[in-house]
Amino acid sequence: MRILALGLAVAAAVAYGAASLLQAVGARRARSALVVWREPAYLAGLGLDAIAWLMSLVALRTLPIYLVQTVLAGSLAVTAVGARMVLGARLRRVDVGAIAVTVAALGLLAATSGTQxxxxxxxxxxxxxxxxxxxxxxxxxxxxxxxxxxRPAVAARPRPATAARPGPADGAARPRSAGAxxxxxxxxxxxxxxxxxxxxxxxxxxxxxxxxxxxxxxxxxxxxxxxxxxxxxxxxxxxxxxxxxxxxxxxxxxxxxxxxxxxxxxxxxxxxDTVRPGWAPAAAAGFALAIGAALVLARSPAQEPTAVPAPPR
Structure with a gap:
């Protein structure tokens, strides 16, 4: 039963990652937020989200919470790889390393997990x-x-006349949060x-x-x-x-x-929830590595919705 539950958790992570890609494609193809619900890709992404959620529920009934939640965070790696393969998004070297660390950390956590x-x-x-x-x-x-x-707009600080660092997908520098x-x-x-x-x-x-x-x-x-x-x-x-x-x-x-x-x-x-006797340090290391890799991948250009080409208007 544990093997089946772990397989469902991994499948849920893959489904969540694929759903993010499909929703990004659908959202970019839609000409406005009001018609995004008509996009088949967006609807397919929502359906995958629902399926992934149900699989995660089954896994949570059997496996320790820390193992399931960390595996689900691995969906960021799935999204990054999928964006690179399907959408041609850019992956930094640190992203590739984070993907490898994610795989190793999840394997370590699976080996060290105890019972609930x-x-x-x-x-x-x-x-x-x-x-x-x-x-x-x-x-x-x-x-x-x-x-x-x-909120009031804040004037940007003047910067030296140097070339702006390109944004993750569209080649333009963008503020983190902007008004209209x-x-x-x-x-x-x-x-x-x-x-x-x-x-x-x-x-x-x-x-x-x-x-x-x-x-x-x-x-x-x-x-x-x-x-x-x-x-x-x-x-x-x-x-x-x-x-x-x-x-x-x-x-x-x-x-x-x-x-x-x-x-x-x-x-x-x-x-x-427990860890296998004597494996607590390894479990802690795997948990920390998985969280660190997720934080790196969350800032990857491959996670940006703008990595999906917009339709011609």
């Missing part, structure tokens, strides 16, 4: 988790409102990072909630199920807000860092 407790957490704990999901949703609403609030007329918007990056952190906490909370699900009796009234729904929906909406108002590389890096670390800590401290 078969007992679900208590009913009061499930209600507490459901309450936490509502708190996170409210905090996310406040953060999204702050991110969307109009291209001026840097004060504070937008920080608000977007807050939304990204809350989105990561939402997805991480959903992973924790999976472990508390009980499919018996009146399961639609199960608090862990509602926590899963609220955490998941809040995470998805907050991630969209963060991408709208912030730099994609920074947002993705913050998202995955929080999404992996927070539920992993909960798994060890609360849910009985």
């Amino acid at each position: 407790s078969g007992d679900t957490f208590s009913r009061p704990a499930a209600f507490a988790l459901a309450a936490a999901s509502v708190v996170l949703a409210l905090a996310g609403w406040a953060a999204a409102a702050a991110a969307a609030r109009p 007329d291209g001026e840097v918007t004060a504070g937008a990056g920080g608000a977007a990072a807050t939304c990204a952190a809350l989105a990561g906490a939402g997805f991480g909370g959903a992973a924790i909630a999976v472990r508390g699900l009980r499919f018996e009796g009146n399961w639609p009234a199960e608090p862990a199920l509602w926590a899963l729904v609220v955490f998941g929906v809040a995470g998805a909406l907050l991630y969209a807000v963060a991408l709208e108002h912030g730099d994609v590389a920074r947002v993705t890096a913050v998202l995955w860092t929080v999404e992996v670390i927070v539920p992993s800590i909960a798994g060890f401290a609360w849910l009985g």
Whole structure:
């Protein structure tokens, strides 16, 4: 069963990576956000996201949370490789190294992972988790409102007359966060990072909630199920807000860092996740390497939506 669950986690990571590529292609082909839902590539990406999510749920019921979440973070490597092979996106040398480190780190984590407790957490704990999901949703609403609030433009500092460093895909230097007329918007990056952190906490909370699900009796009234729904929906909406108002590389890096670390800590401290006896240092090294590689890949030019050629207009 562990081998099957690990295979599902890896398949989910591949599906998430492929879904990101398909959604990027569909979004670039659409002439506006209102018609993106008509693009077959974008819809296929959403379908792959749903399939990947279901596979990750099955894996979380069997494997330690830290292992599943770290494997899912490997989807960044899938996206980077796919963008290079399919879209011709640029991969830096450090990206290639990060991909190799990701593969090695995930193999190390798979070898060092122990078992998880078969007992679900208590009913009061499930209600507490459901309450936490509502708190996170409210905090996310406040953060999204702050991110969307109009902010004063900040004049760019004068720079020496040297050639601008090309952007990742279109050859133009771009600010990390810009207003409608291209001026840097004060504070937008920080608000977007807050939304990204809350989105990561939402997805991480959903992973924790999976472990508390009980499919018996009146399961639609199960608090862990509602926590899963609220955490998941809040995470998805907050991630969209963060991408709208912030730099994609920074947002993705913050998202995955929080999404992996927070539920992993909960798994060890609360849910009985373990590491093979004597393998704790190796597991810690693999975990750190995987997170580091994910942070590098999150800032790769291959992750940028602009790596997809826009249609002629």
